[in-house]
């Protein structure tokens with residue numbers, strides 16, 4: 283029988299499950315909202331899936347390790363492995379997820395060379411964009427598109443979610459166009475993310491992963507900021523789970 | 535082997551010794567920084583005690599007077615004074631503090647309202663003859679001040695005797711650390727921390743040195759303990775640097791997640807224990823030289839810190855360097871840039887910079903960062 287390997291990425295917002303075959307080809311790929319009982323959500327996702335071994339990553343990895351007797355790996359290493367499966371020559375990864383962001387530099391062989399993570403606050407992460415979209419009354423999925431329609435440069439100074447929200451309110455009452463405000467917020471996020479990337483990146487192909495990589499305005503601004511094309515995996519949120527699945531299969 | 539209970543026992547012993555000496559009239563002098571020559575205090579028949587706090591309980595109280603975005607070490611130390619919750623500070627008759635970073639300096643002004651306090655005017659550089667001269671003058675002023683306060687005059691012979699005792703203490707602390715120089719480290723960082731701790735008052739140092747020696751002898755047994763070696767074998771060897779690691783949360787996380795702290799460069803560790811006072815020259819000049827050379831980030835420039843790191847990386851076969859800085863500590867946070875460059879470019883070692891405070895609300899995030907760093911060293 284063919285061996286199958288699973289990786290599960292238990293994030294604060296969503297949980298992803300990926301199953302690969304012996305050749306590393308994705309055979310299953312599932313996602314669910316984490317909810318308030320992450321282990322119950324994980325159990326539901328696993329229900330009916332068959333695999334020989336599983337590895338967990340993400341902030342809930344240690345809960346999973348205890349509950350399901352699995353091995354674990356950090357998001358950093360899992361992302362490195364997962365990204366390399368899509369882009370074998372990638373030398374840097376920027377990941378902006380729901381509540382954290384990270385930049386990872388890879389060696390030519392694909393090993394993690396150096397990394398940076400945001401500190402404890404959610405500034406500049408998916409959560410920040412979500413709250414700002416709400417404040418401007420946009421649906422999160424169309425937030426980036428709207429920002430691309432902007433015709434005027436506005437500067438947002440605060441990256442703290444609370445301060446930025448009041449800055450946005452001031453701009454709205456000041457009669458500014460909401461697409462322009464949206465654009466200003468996107469610029470601020472990219473500025474911060476690009477600085478983080480620069481702390482580790484020394485040139486070479488860059489991959490953008492995590493939920494925020496779906497935002498076309500962020501992607502566009504990021505490319506502009508670092509002056510080169512940025513690659514995005516087909517399913518940018520699955521990278522961590524895929525990496526974990528591949529790592530456990532590498533072990534065998 | 536050297537858990538919390540090991541240290542608690544010693545703390546109790548030290549406390550008892552101190553009470554006895556205090557009853558016979560000995561004064562207790564609280565100190566805050568590595569620049570204060572404790573030899574001077576001891577030579578005046580007084581008992582030094584280091585007061586930098588590593589616990590978070592008193593921080594909310596301190597924030598009633600101090601800005602919230604200040605280094606936790608400063609807030610915690612001040613908060614204990616406000617609440618009168620630190621037994622050591624409570625027992626201190628007066629305080630000697632160094633004008634190091636801005637936060638400490640200005641906090642000391644407020645602290646002076648709560649306890650008699652004298653500030654040592656520290657030059658900002660150790661690189662000029664003028665700064666050495668003024669520091670020597672300052673130590674003479676402190677010497678006279680201590681004599682007035684204790685009513686005991688400090689003789690050169692008495693001072694030299696204290697220099698010798700403190701040199702032995704420093705050398706013994708280095709011996710404890712050196713147990714980790716070999717191919718197999720024999721101590722976890724948290725154990726080094728317990729074994730080399732001053733356990734409060736610096737009274738009856740020969741007894742404290744004796745206890746450290748006993749610990750060293752016991753630890754030597756580990757080189758034959760296969761079970762211990764099995765657990766230690768594959769742990770990446772970490773050098774800890776940065777602000778004083780007064781609060782142990784990062785130290786714990788590093789070792790709980792599979793690393794071993796083989797050496798600590800920070801205050802209280804090898805930055806201070808690694809250097810003795812010259813016993814041959816004029817004792818005041820030797821003291822001034824040794825103490826002004828402390829490789830603290832408050833000094834500008836601070837070239838000695840890189841020299842120490844280089845030496846430790848080689849001697850302790852270090853795999854990776856973790857720098858711990860407290861939030862709000864400008865001196866160390868800025869210097870981290872220079873340190874990172876030296877570590878990664880000159881010494882070719884991976885480097886991780888952690889900035890945090892005493893609270894527990896970022897433990898999950900810190901765990902991931904530390905684990906990922908250890909993964910990349912494995």
Ligand code: SF4
Pocket residue numbers: 566567568569586634635777778801828830831832
């Ligand atoms: S690092 Fe410098 S300022 Fe901080 S405790 Fe040590 S000597 Fe004092």
Ligand code: SF4
Pocket residue numbers: 605606607608634635636637638777778832860862863864865866
């Ligand atoms: S850690 Fe930094 S800010 Fe805090 S007392 Fe020491 S030098 Fe000052």
